Amino acid sequence: MKLATIGVGNAGTKILDRMLEFEDKTNRSLCRHAMAINTARTDLAKPDFIPPERRVLIGDTHQGAKGHGVGGDVEVGADVAKTEIEEIRRAFDDVEIHDVDALLVSAGLGGGTGSGAGPVVIDELQKMYDEPVYGLGVLPGEYEGGRPALNAARSLQSFVTKVDNFVAFDNDAWRARDQTIEEGYDEMNGELATRIVTLLAAGEKDDTDVAENVMDSSDIMRTLDTGGISSIGYASSPVDAQKGLIGRFREDDEEFNADEATDATKIKGLVRRAVNSRLTIPCEVSSADRVLVVISGPPEMFARKGLESARQWLEDTADTVEVLAGDDPRENATELAAAVLLSNVTETPRVDEIQDQAVDAQNKIQELDAVREQEIEELITDDDDELDPVV
Ligand code: GDP
Incomplete structure (x- = not known):
């Protein structure tokens, strides 16, 4: 975007x-x-x-x-x-x-x-x-x-x-x-x-070849289209240099398939970690209206199966069918990262707490203002109220 x-x-x-x-x-x-x-x-x-x-x-x-x-x-x-x-x-x-x-x-x-x-x-x-x-x-x-x-x-x-x-x-x-x-x-x-x-930034490709499940800005905008309050979860892990190299020279043999399975597990694990991480605002994940998952990192570490099973797991966890998932290829990235947008979350305890704290503060300010006004009035008025102001 x-x-x-x-x-x-x-x-x-x-x-x-x-x-x-x-x-x-x-x-x-x-x-x-x-x-x-x-x-x-x-x-x-x-x-x-x-x-x-x-x-x-x-x-x-x-x-x-x-x-x-x-x-x-x-x-x-x-x-x-x-x-x-x-x-x-x-x-x-x-x-x-x-x-x-x-x-x-x-x-x-x-x-x-x-x-x-x-x-x-x-x-x-x-x-x-x-x-x-x-x-x-x-x-x-x-x-x-x-x-x-x-x-x-x-x-x-x-x-x-x-x-x-x-x-x-x-x-x-x-x-x-x-x-x-x-x-x-x-x-x-x-x-x-x-x-x-x-x-x-997903959807704004660097010069990397376009990967299969690449995220598009319109997917992000569609997820944000709900209005309301949203929260983001995130997890990352360093790119294993050797793994990256192997990935680049993969062939269609047993090693490839073993690799593919590991990558898929890794990606699903990363997405789970992101959702269970400290969110930008703590919230009930199942209260999200729509969800978007971005996997960002070197394209050779992407795994279509991993992305798909992460998406399915999120559909269950967030209890919504509106889960979009896509890759964000970054050729020289040093980390593989998952960012999860929980859009329009309606159960965020912190918002209720702030509102309660705000109502208390407003009441206290009004009380103090009233007391202060009364105190000034008493201070400038003589005991038997015999004096008049000049104008
Ligand atoms: P403003 O310039 O009048 O809008 O006030 P500030 O931006 O300085 O502070 C507003 C509120 O933002 C504070 O009450 C803090 O809760 C928060 N805050 C201030 N600076 C930071 C910061 O660097 N990071 C974060 N996360 N919160 C900040």
């Missing part, structure tokens, strides 16, 4: 930058156009792979931002984007839309810019283009507290109703205890980039 990708806010931009890094490292070509939009000047200076001319600062004259971000205020984030909608629209002038299949907007939903400006950007893209607009969104960890949960629960509603599909990443599920938050984020962003790029 070919994408125009837009990172909104700090996390959105960092994730996009890691996607570009992974593409570069693995010689893939997914993001034909990459852009960052942010309200914080310093964060826009950080990416390594997003071209400087594709970094758009919004809100530098807005009272609530002034180039320093929006302080986690989702309303300000949305207002800045609405106020600067012309500038945002102009930033898309050089997108060669005929050269892309879809657009992808990445954002962290717990802050102010990604969660507030993200949905405004998506609205605009939906108006401007006929191509699908997908979301890639990070849900905050419980440890971040009530405000990020409230931002995320509200923003999730906007994202999911506005995008054609929303791929979720749950910081809670991916947090490692022994890391600083920044170290943790760095690792998480790498894991997410690997998954999303492996999955979506």
